[in-house]
Amino acid sequence: MELRQLQYFRAVCETGSFTHAADTCYVSQSAVSQQVKALETELGFALTERQGRSFQLTPAGKLFGRKVADILDALENLRFEAEGVANGWATTLSVGYLNRYEGWEVQAAVAAFAARHPHIPINTMSGSHDTLYHCLRDGTADMLFSDRRRALNDAYVNLHLVDGWQYVEVSEASDVAWASELRVADLRHLPCILMATEDQQDVEAEHYHDVLGFSNDFLFARSREEGRMMVAGNRGFMPVEMREQTGRTGSIIRRIPLVGQNGQLKSEYYAYWPKDRENVLIREFGDILQGMFESEG
Numbered sequence: 001m002e003l004r005q006l007q008y009f010r011a012v013c014e015t016g017s018f019t020h021a022a023d024t025c026y027v028s029q030s031a032v033s034q035q036v037k038a039l040e041t042e043l044g045f046a047l048t049e050r051q052g053r054s055f056q057l058t059p060a061g062k063l064f065g066r067k068v069a070d071i072l073d074a075l076e077n078l079r080f081e082a083e084g085v086a087n088g089w090a091t092t093l094s095v096g097y098l099n100r101y102e103g104w105e106v107q108a109a110v111a112a113f114a115a116r117h118p119h120i121p122i123n124t125m126s127g128s129h130d131t132l133y134h135c136l137r138d139g140t141a142d143m144l145f146s147d148r149r150r151a152l153n154d155a156y157v158n159l160h161l162v163d164g165w166q167y168v169e170v171s172e173a174s175d176v177a178w179a180s181e182l183r184v185a186d187l188r189h190l191p192c193i194l195m196a197t198e199d200q201q202d203v204e205a206e207h208y209h210d211v212l213g214f215s216n217d218f219l220f221a222r223s224r225e226e227g228r229m230m231v232a233g234n235r236g237f238m239p240v241e242m243r244e245q246t247g248r249t250g251s252i253i254r255r256i257p258l259v260g261q262n263g264q265l266k267s268e269y270y271a272y273w274p275k276d277r278e279n280v281l282i283r284e285f286g287d288i289l290q291g292m293f294e295s296e297g
Contacts, residue, residue, distance in 0.1 A: 003075075005039040006068050008032045009047065013057065013065035077117055084280070093281045094123040096132040096141035099195050099224060101164065101269065102242045105292040106145050112288050120281065128196045130203045136272065143273035143282050145289065147241075149207065152270075157278065159271040159286055161293045164241035166258040166265040171234040172251060181257045181264075184213045191236030192216040193227050208239070228253060241267055243293075 011021035012032065022029040040047050047061035057065060084091060093113070097106045106124075113122055125132075125141060129149055135141040145161070152158045168187065170177050176186060192214050196204040201220050208214040219236055221227035227238045231253050240255065245264065249255045257264045271286050 001039065001042055002035075005035045006072060008035045009039060009065065010068050010072055012036060012048070013061075013069070018055075077119065080117065081119060092121045092123065093285060094125070094140065094142045095145070095285065096125045096127060096135050096143070097145040098132065098147060098269075099126040099128060100239070100241060101145070101147075102240055103162075103164075105161075105243075105289065108292050109285060109289040112292075113285050116284075117281075122285075128200045128204055129207070131197060131200050136274070139277075142277070143271060143286065145269065145271050148268040148270055149211070155276070156272050156274055157286070159290060160268065161271060161290060162243055162269045163266045164243060164269055165245050166267060167240050167242060167246075167255045168237045168258050169228065169231050169240055169250075169253050169255050170237045171231055172254055173234040174237070174254075176237075176256070177254050179256055181259045183259055187237055188215055190216060191219045193219045193221055193230050193236045193238040195221050195224060195227055195238075197222065 008021060008025055008027075008031075011024045012018060015021050015024060018032050018036075019029050022032045025032065036047065043064075045060050046058050047064055048055045049058055081091070095106070095110065110122055110124060113120075125135065127135070129146050132141065132144045132146050136144050147164070168182055170190075174190070176182060176190070179186065192208060194201070194204045194208065198220075201218075204220075205218045208218070216236075219230065221230055221238075230236065231238050239258070242255075245257070246255065259265060271289055273282050273286070
């Protein structure tokens with residue numbers, strides 16, 4: 001039983017065609033047919049059966065095809081990991097992501113990467129923009145998914161992924177709960193709830209005050225859940241960002257668009273990593289993450 005026979009048969013199963021399998025494997029159709037026939041002869045049972053000018057998999061062929069796909073995936077992972085050891089590549093991946101972003105894409109990318117490389121640990125961490133920035137600088141994180149607050153640095157790969165729409169979340173008991181949209185000035189009488197660790201509170205408050213124009217008193221939560229509990233208790237409002245323009249939503253907590261002179265405010269989101277520390281795992285995760293955003297683009 002040869003590896004190429006298994007590869008050809010997998011291609012036949014996946015494409016449903018000997019012709020398309022040949023194109024996928026960059027060989028002739030006769031080569032695929034001959035190797036699948038040789039595989040059947042060695043196994044002693046049929047994997048396919050002809051129906052006029054087409055074919056279908058036998059029950060044994062369906063089972064064999066599923067198991068062959070698992071085996072070939074395992075072999076590819078083994079080759080990838082062994083090649084990484086031989087070339088001194090990283091054998092783990094650490095990804096930081098912004099705690100304020102509301103979206104499924106990072107989770108989906110982590111799941112997809114783990115499925116491709118089940119034996120390579122992928123570690124994740126959430127935090128404020130500056131917390132993540134320092135993790136990237138000191139090597140705690142290999143790459144980040146975060147908003148843009150600084151000028152793009154040529155020493156980094158700066159992979160633009162999406163623009164996030166800005167909202168504020170308020171309690172239904174708030175006096176602004178039924179507004180269709182809100183401006184920063186409309187919120188000046190309410191405390192602003194930010195997610196930040198104790199050592200990053202001043203940095204986050206400074207950004208929201210100096211860059212975004214919030215002159216509010218600031219309260220701090222350690223997590224999104226804690227922040228939302230504070231919002232539910234009508235202690236203030238919490239800025240959040242979403243990929244989609246969802247309009248006003250929710251009942252206990254209402255999410256209302258935050259607007260400026262030119263409409264709803266947005267933030268740019270990037271994947272970042274240092275060029276001099278790039279490796280095949282970082283590049284692959286970046287490609288997967290970009291694909292997640294493009295799939296809904």
